[in-house]
Amino acid sequence: MRTVLLICFISLAFADEYARIVNYQSRIDEDGAYKSTFETTNGIKASEEGISYPGNVPNTGNYVRSGSYSYEWEGVTYTVNWTADENGFHPH
Numbered sequence: 001m002r003t004v005l006l007i008c009f010i011s012l013a014f015a016d017e018y019a020r021i022v023n024y025q026s027r028i029d030e031d032g033a034y035k036s037t038f039e040t041t042n043g044i045k046a047s048e049e050g051i052s053y054p055g056n057v058p059n060t061g062n063y064v065r066s067g068s069y070s071y072e073w074e075g076v077t078y079t080v081n082w083t084a085d086e087n088g089f090h091p092h
Contacts, residue, residue: 046068
């Protein structure tokens with residue numbers, strides 16, 4: 001899921017070939033929680049946070065995530081808030 005969102009943001013950034021990342025912050029805690037944010041020169045902003053719930057078997061488990069992304073198009077800012085869990089991606 002995270003990869004899909006990253007590809008979407010990269011695609012938007014390529015729409016403006018001169019766009020640059022002006023702010024990027026990322027943190028991973030010992031308990032598996034994380035938080036990440038970034039902002040570009042062409043008005044794209046995104047933030048995401050979540051926590052990992054490990055499964056009983058190696059390489060299993062689940063992340064519960066939430067976040068938002070926004071972008072500007074023709075003078076209007078569009079924002080999507082979302083959550084993602086074992087039941088899928090849920091934009092609000």
